[in-house]
Amino acid sequence: MTEYLSTTTLPEDYRDLRDTVRDFAQSVVAPVAAQHDRDHTFPYEVVAKMGEMGLFGLPFPEEYGGMGGDYFALCLALEELGKVDQSVAITLEAGVSLGAMPIYHFGTEEQKKALLPDLTAGRALAGFGLTEPEAGSDAGGTRTVAKQDGDDWVISGSKQFITNSGTDITKFVTVTARTGENEISTIIVPSGTEGFIVEPGYNKVGWNASDTHALTFDGARVPLDNLLGERGRGYANFLRILDEGRIAIAALATGAAQGCVDESVAYAKGRHAFGKPIGKYQAIAFKIARMQARAQMARAAYYDAAMAMLQGKPFKEQASIAKLVASEAAMDNARDATQVFGGSGFMNEYPVARHYRDSKILEIGEGTTEVQLMLISRGLGL
Structure with a gap:
């Protein structure tokens, strides 16, 4: 299919x-x-x-x-x-x-x-504890440590910007931790574990209804059986998870880009200036046309990446391209939509204002724009 x-x-x-x-x-x-x-x-x-x-x-x-x-x-x-x-x-x-x-x-x-x-x-929901104060794009710089003590792992360290980590229905968080001098593993830490501290939620620019917390592990103890996957394969495993996730983020960003188009078209048809709808002026119509082109290119990019993944083909480069193109389309369209709306676009009761605040994180989360460019250039042999 x-x-x-x-x-x-x-x-x-x-x-x-x-x-x-x-x-x-x-x-x-x-x-x-x-x-x-x-x-x-x-x-x-x-x-x-x-x-x-x-x-x-x-x-x-x-x-x-x-x-x-x-x-x-x-x-x-x-x-x-x-x-x-x-x-x-x-x-x-x-x-x-x-x-x-x-x-x-x-x-x-x-x-x-x-x-x-x-x-x-x-x-139930679960989080993925990867990012740390000193290990974001440089995920290999993980400092959280899990030491074996009898039949348990004892985890010490911290994570930041972790989604779905502190809701009333969060069941566990999977964390990356150093389990040896040169190895990173992933370990399941159930909510409520003693020593697993969910810090207060962040005061964010956008995504205000999304649950996001810093996490502290102060000697949190879980059974050895909570190891997820092979010991020492945590780094390779979370890279695979991020590759897949970038396609999903690209789809989300495509939706944001298209949402800005849809809101702008409706507004441009109903808002009148100098005797006619503002959508009749090329300055507005052409701006929205470019927005639609960006959304369509983003959609094609994530479809391409998803197809490669579903067919069992290598898709790392396509995922990075999709994430790059779609996240930039969302941010560019949010900026242009705000301009189409004029002063109203600066008011929070309009969805384009929320998209303007929300979309910036799409160029940062699950691999920054710079990381995507690095991965794409590597794919070109540079």
């Missing part, structure tokens, strides 16, 4: 999913997005409904409570959600890509059966 993935033709099952999530985004997510953003509150009621729809289980087999779909289905959902509320979209993206996917890819059968059903049903 993946041979038919294109921006102009989609198989019926993908179209049906896209349309269902589009209706949900418009009827359920959009009406409460501004309030959650303003109040900096986590949208538990929206997350519960996404769980009931099966969105958290889209790319997972039915044996683990999933919907038996694929990663591209998740991307289509993220694009539709990203059009109206990036906070809700990133909650889904991180819940799947960073929370459940490491368990699915690297967990033992026992770990999968114990942890995935709640995650794929949206009853």
Whole structure:
């Protein structure tokens, strides 16, 4: 089926999913997005409904409570959600890509059966503790340490900017830690573990309804069986997780870029100046046309990367290109949409203002623009 993935033709099952999530985004997510953003509150009621729809289980087999779909289905959902509320979209993206996917890819059968059903049903969330104060883009600089003590790991260190790490339904966080002099491993740390401290939420520029915390590990003790994947393979494993996640972030960013187009078209048709709708003036019409071109290029880029991944082909370079193109499209479109709206675009009650604040992080999270350029240039042999 993946041979038919294109921006102009989609198989019926993908179209049906896209349309269902589009209706949900418009009827359920959009009406409460501004309030959650303003109040900096986590949208538990929206997350519960996404769980009931099966969105958290889209790319997972039915044996683990999933919907038996694929990663591209998740991307289509993220694009539709990203059009109206990036906070809700990133909650889904991180819940799947960073929370459940490491368990699915690297967990033992026992770990999968114990942890995935709640995650794929949206009853629980999980975080992925990678970034540290001295280890962001340089993820190999991890300083968090896990030492073996009898039948336990004892974890000491800190993480920052960790999504879905402190909600009432967060079940665990998978953390990267040094388990030897030259090895990094991943370890599952359940919420409520003594010595696992969730710091107060950040005061962020955007994504205000997304849950984000710093984490402290002060001698947190978990069983040796909480090792996720092979010991010493943590670095290689999280690189794979990030490659997949960049396609999902590109889909979210494409949604944000398209959302800015849609809002701008509607506003330009209804706002009048000098006797006619402002969309009749080339200065506005051409600006929106360029916005649409950016959104379409971003969509083509993430479709291409998703196709390569689903076909089992190398996709690291395509994922980086998609993430780069889509995140820049989202930021550029948010800036241009704000200009189309004029003074109204600077008011938080308009969705384009929220996109303007939200979109910048898309050029930073899950690999900065500079990291993507580095990876693409390496792919060129430079």
